[in-house]
Amino acid sequence: MADLIEIPPADGLRIALAYATAGNLTGRPVYAPGARCALRPAAADCLLRAARAARRAGLGLLVYDAYRPAAAQAVFWRMLPDPRYVADAAQGSNHTRGVAVDVGLLDAGGAPLDMGTDFDDMRDQSHHDRDDLPPAVQRNRHLLLGIMLQAGFRSIPTEWWHYELPDAREYALLPESGMVRVVSD
Numbered sequence: 001m002a003d004l005i006e007i008p009p010a011d012g013l014r015i016a017l018a019y020a021t022a023g024n025l026t027g028r029p030v031y032a033p034g035a036r037c038a039l040r041p042a043a044a045d046c047l048l049r050a051a052r053a054a055r056r057a058g059l060g061l062l063v064y065d066a067y068r069p070a071a072a073q074a075v076f077w078r079m080l081p082d083p084r085y086v087a088d089a090a091q092g093s094n095h096t097r098g099v100a101v102d103v104g105l106l107d108a109g110g111a112p113l114d115m116g117t118d119f120d121d122m123r124d125q126s127h128h129d130r131d132d133l134p135p136a137v138q139r140n141r142h143l144l145l146g147i148m149l150q151a152g153f154r155s156i157p158t159e160w161w162h163y164e165l166p167d168a169r170e171y172a173l174l175p176e177s178g179m180v181r182v183v184s185d
């Protein structure tokens with residue numbers, strides 16, 4: 001079985017890889033044009049299950065990132081060497097294992113639901129279990145949490161958008177894949 005498979009956009013599943021645009025913490029594209037949403041088959045199954053659950057609720061899933069090459073992880077670690085938000089490139093990220101996704105929710109009209117912060121906002125407001133966010137934001141985050149947990153993912157405390165397989169560490173870091181190439185410095 002292939003290490004990574006591509007997840008194409010589908011009804012209720014929008015792919016908008018943030019690191020393929022300048023709209024990320026580095027302020028420039030990190031992925032070369034043509035980057036695709038790729039995951040290991042077990043994580044892809046969970047993502048598709050989550051997209052179906054979102055659709056049943058009249059919503060959609062928005063994918064900000066999935067498989068991430070180690071070279072991209074190294075770029076982020078140089079910029080933000082804080083292990084609460086960025087996995088040390090030397091240890092590797094569960095994104096590089098191909099079993100983590102960064103996601104948000106879309107309403108029926110395709111507009112992102114308000115999660116209180118943007119994706120990749122590395123502040124305490126991005127943590128789960130905040131008591132200083134408005135009720136609508138709390139509801140939206142819990143909707144996403146419920147959809148992703150029932151699909152088989154687990155959450156992490158510091159990022160509302162990050163979900164990964166519960167046994168993520170059992171998977172090896174993956175070598176570079178042609179599906180996601182990193183822009184060279």
Ligand SMILES: [Zn+2]
Pocket residue numbers: 095100101102161162163
């Ligand atoms: Zn993530």
